[in-house]
Amino acid sequence: MKLIAQSVVRSRLPYIHLGYLATTSTRPDGSFFHAGLVLLLVGVGMAFKFVFGKTSGGFTAVWMRLRKPVALALSGLLILAAGVAGIVLGYKRGKVVYRHPKAMTRGSMYGLAERISANLKIGEPVPTDLDALLRERSEESRDRLTQDGWFQRLVVREDDKGRYSIISKGPDGSIDTDDDIVKVVEAGKKVEY
Numbered sequence: 001m002k003l004i005a006q007s008v009v010r011s012r013l014p015y016i017h018l019g020y021l022a023t024t025s026t027r028p029d030g031s032f033f034h035a036g037l038v039l040l041l042v043g044v045g046m047a048f049k050f051v052f053g054k055t056s057g058g059f060t061a062v063w064m065r066l067r068k069p070v071a072l073a074l075s076g077l078l079i080l081a082a083g084v085a086g087i088v089l090g091y092k093r094g095k096v097v098y099r100h101p102k103a104m105t106r107g108s109m110y111g112l113a114e115r116i117s118a119n120l121k122i123g124e125p126v127p128t129d130l131d132a133l134l135r136e137r138s139e140e141s142r143d144r145l146t147q148d149g150w151f152q153r154l155v156v157r158e159d160d161k162g163r164y165s166i167i168s169k170g171p172d173g174s175i176d177t178d179d180d181i182v183k184v185v186e187a188g189k190k191v192e193y
Helices: 018-023 030-052 061-065 069-092 101-122 139-146
Strands: 024-027 095-098 155-158 164-168 181-185
Touching: 030 069, 095 101, 101 139, 101 164, 101 181
Parallel strands: none
Antiparallel strands: 024 095, 155 164, 164 181
16 A cells, blocks of 8 residues: 555644543642642631531631621632632642653653664764754654653763763753663664663
């Protein structure tokens, strides 16, 4: 069978990849998240007081001012809503992290190693600039292949023997330290995962 043409159809709706959702999680922004939790607890306390307690002679100044049950219920609902909004904002402003950053790094390195190996096989020069190496890829795919599991840019180096090293800086973000992950690509050798 001969491939005559290939096209890429972009979807109009936002696309959520279930594999991406399974491998990532969001670390919430602490300030919004913790403030939301406090407000949520206060709102639950007010609701508990409204349902089970008497509103006359409450134990704080808030209870003294809000002797009417409707005012207490509305203020409790507002505080509950503010607490939920704070928690949602905490996650929305949070940082996306990979659950298995080493495995994600190995996957990115494998993709780059395949590309470098293909260039070596046909005798093309291998640019150490990752954007030039992946010029035909989409920007989203290029970003995914050039970042490690800690969202840091991978580094490609060539040594004097013609071998290429793909280096991840690791969790500490510094190159040439003990936690670096390195994959070496040589001409004529099969790329292994």
